[in-house]
Amino acid sequence: MAVWACRSRRKSGTACAVLLIAAILAAVPSAPAALRNIVIDPGHGGLDVGAKGKFGSHEKDVTLAVSLKLKTLIEKTMSCRVIMTRDKDFDVSLENRAAVANNNNAQLFISIHANGSVRNKAHGAETFFMNVNASDEETRKLAYLENTSGELDKRIPDEAQDEVKMILWDMAQTAYVRQSQRLAEMIQEEINAALKIENRGIKQAGFKVLQGVACPAVLVEIAFISNAEEERKLNDEYFQNHVAEALHRGLVRYLKLFPQK
Ligand SMILES: [Zn+2]
Secondary structure, three states, X not given: OOHHHHHOOOOOHHHHHHHHHHHHHHHOOOOOOOOEEEEEEEOOXXXXXXXXXXXXXXXXXXXXXXXXXXXXXXXXXXXXXXXXOOOOXXXXXXHHHHHHHHHOOOOEXXXXXXXOOOOOOOOOEEEEEXXXXXXXXXXXXXXXXXXXXXXXXXXXXXXXXXXXXXXXXXXXXXXXXXXXXXXXXXXXXXXXXXXXXXXXXXXEEOOHHHXXXXXXXXXXXXXXXXXXXXXXXXXXXXHHHHHHHHHHHHHHHHHHHOXXX
C-alpha cells in the first residue's frame, strides 16, 4: 500500500504504520537459518587399519563405507552440514578428530567403528558415550584398544598435526554427558530395531576420541568384524545401508528432542 493512500483515510494511521514496517522488514534480507554441523568420524584410517577380520577385512574400510552412506543420507534429508574427519583412507590422529568437531562448531559428533574380540562368537552393536569410569572390564579394554590408535600420532609428522589448528579443551565432553547418553540411547534403539540383533546396550568408557569434543558425542561399534558372519555383513552394501539408515534415524530423533546445541 502506498503511503499517500494512507494519508487519505482517517483512523487508518496505525494500520498504515504496521504495513509500512512490514514492508521495510520484508526488504531486509533475512538471516539464513542456523545450519547444524554434524561431524562424522570414520574410525581409524591409513596405517591404522583398526580391527581385522578373519577374511582380511579392515575396520578402517567398513567404517568409511558406512560413514559416507550416512553423510549422503543426512545431506539428502536434513538441513545440516556434514563434516568428515576423513573421507578417504588416510591417518587422522584422535586429537585432530576432536579438533575437526570443535573448529567447525559441531552440534553432534558420531564416531563409527567395528568391534574386535578374541571371542569369535561375540556379536552385535554397541553405542558408547564418554566417561572416565568404564561400565565394565570388557568396555575398559575396548576403550584401551581404540585409544591405542593414538600411538599412531607419533608416526604422523608434526607438519600434519599443525594442519588443523587445534581447539581442544581437556575433558570438554564432560559438559555434554547427559545429552551424549540420550544420543547413544536413541542410536542404539534404532540399530537394535533395524538389525534385530542382541541388544548390547549403551555403555560408557574413556574413549580418547570423544574426550575433547565440545558437543554431544558418541562412538558406535556397528558390529564385530572378528565374527565371521558379521565380517561378511560389514562388507555387504545392503547391511551398510541398513546401518547408515538406523544411525540417521537416531540422529533425526535426537535433533527433534534437542533442537538446540
Ligand atoms: Zn575402532
